[in-house]
Amino acid sequence: MLDNHQPEVSSLDESIHILNVINDKLNDYFECLTMLAKFNVSLEVVTPLHQLTYEHGVILINSYLDELHKHFMKSLSKDEHIEFSKYYKLIKKQINRFPDIKRYRNNVCAHNLRHDERSIYLYGNLRKYKVPQNIAEFKFIKDCINLMTQVVNISFPMSCNNVRAIVNTRIANDTTPYISSLPNDKLETMASDLLNKLRILQKK
16 A cells, blocks of 8 residues: 655656665575575475575566566666666676566466466476576576666666665654454464365265
């Protein structure tokens, strides 16, 4: 839910802040991916955690590129666009080695495991998607996005910090209490009641 009393921030500064937030999250996810195997946890636990982290990482990559194209670059002046494009083209050329990131995000990570209304498991092959398929490839894309973010921040050195200061102040001054939708005991009762109703249906 958006606050109608938002501070005045330029669309460019807002976009730069979002790019930095996504970049930071992507770095965190990569660190998690590399650290999971180091813990003495069974494979049955590590594997789904690894998959969840990887798939959310792909969503973040796509989110970053969407923000870059739909908001950041559209907020640049003509001269700024020309200057930024010199770096952008070099980095984007490397990211384009994995052209199916958006398609994989849509078909596998974010939506319902279908492509053209058909199951990707029955009629597709996950290994055919040209996306990062291992830690080294994921790191390559992550490093490319890190470099892109560095170029953005060097080009506009105060933008991200200005918005961060505003965000931090808002968080510090936010007195809105967190209210859980349902207490734990209520959830347990609801789940138990639902299970009982389903059992009754089975007996009919």
